[in-house]
Amino acid sequence: MIAPRITRLILTAFRSYRKLDLAIDAAMVVLTGQNGAGKTNVLEALSLFTQGKGLRRADLADMASEEGDGSFAVAAEADGALGPVHLGTGIEGEPGPRKYRIDREPVSSAAAFADHLRLVWLTPSMDGLFSGPAGERRRFLDRLVLAVDAGHGTRVNALERALRARNRLLEDPQADQRWLEAAEHEIADIAIAVAASRADTVRRLAGLIGEEIDPSSPFPHAQIALDGAIENAVLDEPAVAVEERYRRILREGRARDRAAGRTLEGPHLTDLLVVHGPKGIAAERASTGEQKALLLGLVLAHAGLVARLAGMAPIMLLDEVAAHLDPSRREALYGKLLASGAQVWLTGADPSVFDALAGEAAVFKVTPGHVGR
Template sequence: MSRAALLSLTLTDFRSYTHATLRPEGRSVYLFGANGAGKTNLLEAVSLLSPGKGLRGSSLTEVGRRLPGEATGRAWAVAAEVQSADDAPVRLGTGVEQAGAARRLVRIDGETVPPGRLSDHVRPIWLTPTQDRLFLEAASERRRFFDRLVFAGEPAHARHANAYDKAQRERMRLLTDAAETGVPADPAWLAALEARLGQAGSLMADARVRTLLALQAEIDGRGGRPFPRARLSLTGEWEQLALDGVEPAEIELRLAAALAAARPRDGAAGRALTGPHRGDLAIVHADKDRPAAECSTGEQKALILNLVLAQAARLSRAKDAPNPILLLDEVAAHLDLKRRAALADELTALGLQAFLTGTDESLFDHLKGRALGVRVSELGLTALED
């Protein structure tokens, strides 16, 4: 098991920072300061040490520092040094060399590599205020959230999801063109696309179910106090087949056949009405037997926090993969004193590095002596003495 931890983080022309360096030296960090001081920017920088768009999902031009009157963000860079228990520190870097660049560069120990290689060294898991509305948003937001949990444990899931999305766009283009022009689409081409959708979709459903079962077992094993225990389920037809033990090869055939039968309906609707892109994640407060959407804001925050902690715990036991780094943005805002204390104990027990933000230093009283405190202000980053 690789006990990965961030030793240093340096930002150049990133968001609100011209230049800044944070040196946690492997410790957990709590960042406090006024709204707009740049706390979340630091978490976003850590999140970009992994493939994808980071915790805000921003474009490359949004990330670069921008002064009033500048249309696009400047060239930017995030550099870090990561230490594991068994290896020498590794230097990671990502950014763009020119403003407006379409792709970001990634370097590991000075060598340019594909972004996917970052997963060998850093696995951030984040919880942000935008996810507070997870239970009230559309199903697509919950699918996206859950798929990130799946991807963290099974990187191939992202490849299967991308293959599914690409094939689905091509199929819908053929069907909508046929519906508009009255000229039938090539049936052989459609069949080939539906075969791809069946294969990728069955693998997606299977991976989602494996993750669901692993998370539920972790949550149940951890107990429900002081955080409420969640009961998880997936409502999708294809995930239910996987949950019932139907083999992926059989799901693949059934999905391809269902898509073939649905061609006229999908063409008329302008969207595919069956497939793993239609499923949803359902979360119930187990102790109250109440859907999360009907719970209080504090209960919802605690439910999703418990889910994220369960994810971190299960991933921390994965072999041949770096330990997760937790990014908890404004996580204490809706937690009472008891749960803030429990969170500090849980992070200590997990032995994972975490970065937390909040407006008030007192929110992190239970972490003092166990984590590095850093004041974030217009003057920069000021580390507190222990």
């Protein structure tokens, strides 16, 4: 199994770092330091080597150092899936468009990075995922799919644009019906592709989880499913039939959608359903500790799925995940991470939390604007 690794990370005017040049020679990387020192900033920089806004979902302008001119750059040297590679991204002046480079040559989008490495992450902001709004679980779901299907993010963005275009047409009572029909045709076409990728990923992930159930594991297994009519339909029916039915739903629902000011049916409203497997209860009804362990187990299982389908172990970015685990779960987590063979970046304010990784991890001390061994 190929396990891509970042071997050097260079930040220029990114967040709290005016200049950082960090060499990495290990599969396990630990960043310790006080809260606010800049540990998460390093993980956020790495998360830009995939599609989207990164693990904080921040605007590009907010990533630039306050002391600069609005520009920033993130570069990495990596032993990627296709061999050594130099990756770069950033913006040149505010509000410049984000740029992407591979081996210093421009590429059109971050999707091209997926040929060289994949990333998955877990952050404290995701702790309330199961009890939070459906939109957060849908974004989590799409990140799961994106790590497996690099084109998924482009399709999700295209669907959102097409839905906005239809909403604008519905607001105009004099809108040309041919334009409306064309918009709905485009929406249905993209919606089926988005739904099919989601349904296939969840089916495969559920199957992998089922294969690896371990009653003794401190991370309870999850039972997952999709609450989305189109996603569930594409598993059993021809895509053409599902697409035509959704197009008819859009056409017949124009008056209702116009009154609501939005499209009331479709994969843009899909939810991810998660059940605590051993207890058989909805994840949101589990205790806070159980939810955290369940989420961690789900992310670890997903990393295994990425490795299986993409042919490369994903780089894992785990922000403050170990501090709130009891010792047995922490030991089990480290064992799973080491066994995965993947490069893993861990952060934590308390260095003693990582004592069990002595000799296994490269440990760095983070202070504002600086990272040192």
